Amino acid sequence: MMAAFILAFSLLTLLMFFVSYCRSLTASSLHTSITEDVRDVTGIQVRAAGRDYARVVQIPELCPDRPEDRSSLQIVGAYYSFLNLLDQGFAKIFPAVRAWAEEERAGCAHFAAVALGRRIALNREMLAQQIEL
């Protein structure tokens, strides 16, 4: 009984810390605007929407990656999947969950778009170095 209670409590706090940790990752990119290059490639007009995420994360796989971004993108990817599950599972019972999840997914898409911008910049730099050589 006690073990079950501890398990339930720790799962709840784990969830809370996981959401906060992921939000701290996405929040770190909020002050960075999406570059013109990324807008051209992804078709994002003004602000990234949740549905843009799947498209944005496919593009970085086409060019050499930045190891610094790899783990963050994986964690944010897990968070995005969690939000999708939440949306599918609870949105019918609690409509407010849908709006919240959509806003969070937009944050994930923005984070991925900013990471893509950094990757494009890195690729341009590498190309410039190769031309110099």
Add this chain to the structure above:
Amino acid sequence: MPSGIALVIWIVGMGAGVCFVTCSVIRTSFLRYFFLNLYIILSLFSDLLRQFVLRFYGLESAQYTYAYYYTDCLLTVALFVAVISLASRIFAELNMTRHVRLVAVLLLLGTVGFSYAVVAQSAHRLVTVFAFELSQNLYFVGLVLTYLLWGAILKLQESRTRVVQMVLSLGLYFSAYAGSFALANLAPKYVIVQYLGPILGCFLPISWALTIMRHSEDSRLTTARLVAVPR
């Protein structure tokens, strides 16, 4: 636990620890986060010592039991000090560092006293059980302190990205560890449960290393964005 998988987890844990300390040195943050580094360095040495004792004396030996529980106790004290070092950073702006340290010392002494009182009933058990009891109680105090620290971060609108992410990593670690202990009690027959503890041990140095590498000391974020359910 099959030795192959245990060995892989052990190597990953050691690598993660070395990675965190190296990242701290490279980013000139070793002294700034000294107690976090100290905890990781001690855990590396503990792991080496346990492996050494295990190879020479075997899993069932009294030497391994002593080495395991006393290093575990030492690591819990080091983790407690690491949590306090983060707390004094958060409360530094309110000029409460001295108060935080005083509370920390009182908590530590209180926990030692309580643990002693629990095991003092039978003198023959004192040596073997005291380390385990202290480790368990101090772990619980650390867990509660981390939750309180997270509350303080939100209340005081702490915006330093590194500090926030390090506390969040600690919260994740403590919650997952408590959950794995509870799961081990509820379903001890499943082999996967045995892997959870060692795997979680790798999480803390990995997440701290990522934080140190990804963000500079000047990096800031909006605390209001962090609350799981916005008010």
